[in-house]
Amino acid sequence: MKVFSYREVKAEEVTEEGAxxxxxxxxxxxxxxxxxxxxRMFEVEPGGYSPLHTHPWEHEIFILEGEGTVVSEEGERKxxxxxxxxxxxNEKHQLKNTGNQKFKFxxxxxxxx
Amino acid sequence: MKVFSYREVKAEEVTEEGAxxxxxxxxxxxxxxxxxxxxRMFEVEPGGYSPLHTHPWEHEIFILEGEGTVVSEEGERKxxxxxxxxxxxNEKHQLKNTGNQKFKFxxxxxxxx
Numbered sequence: 632m633k634v635f636s637y638r639e640v641k642a643e644e645v646t647e648e649g650a651x652x653x654x655x656x657x658x659x660x661x662x663x664x665x666x667x668x669x670x671r672m673f674e675v676e677p678g679g680y681s682p683l684h685t686h687p688w689e690h691e692i693f694i695l696e697g698e699g700t701v702v703s704e705e706g707e708r709k710x711x712x713x714x715x716x717x718x719x720x721n722e723k724h725q726l727k728n729t730g731n732q733k734f735k736f737x738x739x740x741x742x743x744x
Numbered sequence: 745m746k747v748f749s750y751r752e753v754k755a756e757e758v759t760e761e762g763a764x765x766x767x768x769x770x771x772x773x774x775x776x777x778x779x780x781x782x783x784r785m786f787e788v789e790p791g792g793y794s795p796l797h798t799h800p801w802e803h804e805i806f807i808l809e810g811e812g813t814v815v816s817e818e819g820e821r822k823x824x825x826x827x828x829x830x831x832x833x834n835e836k837h838q839l840k841n842t843g844n845q846k847f848k849f850x851x852x853x854x855x856x857x
Contacts, residue, residue, distance in 0.1 A: 632816040632837065633830040634823060637806075658828045659804050665830065667854040668781040670804050691772050691783050693750075693806075693850060703745040710747060715771045717746040717778065724745065737806060739852060741780040 633663055637672050645673075645681070652679025652728070658737075667742055674735050675699070675728040683725035688744035690724070692716035693737045698730030746776055750785050758786075758794070765792025765841070771850075780855055787848050788812065788841040796838035801857035803837070805829035806850045811843030 642654040659670040702725040728734035755767040772783040841847035
């Protein structure tokens, strides 16, 4: 068993094109011993966003703190703490901080991505 | 894309032997469209606990609220909001609410379990 605070895991700047003011902590990945899926935490500063992009793997997201907007082909939706988002494979998507404080969420992906 | 609050998902009593005062909400599963892994939220009342058990699949856990204790073959650890737990396959484990308020956590499992 491994037990730790998310604060012990380094927050790394997301440098992918189209991203701004967003950091990621890889909380559980292959180094932790995970084989099937990985847990990341994203922290977005006010005005920041993830890239508007698509890829052949899904996202399972849980919003922890702050106010944001999730953008997809179907339009935009405001999201906040306790909201759950499932983004299927190959669907275009983006998450933006549209509030005044940090916007934090967990985003899990399959290891096969 | 699917967006909803965890509150919209029914909290079902965990009836497995060895469990007490614990409910589960299946937030993302095959009905949501997930194929690789599933997201559940557990809510444990003060004094409640999950079964002390083992199974051949892993857990990826994120503590949301309250105070608890995670028990494994390696001993006990106190956990609280922001703590991350990785329980490898086949390791005996149990989560208990050892605080005075609700103890809530996300627990994800592979779909192949």
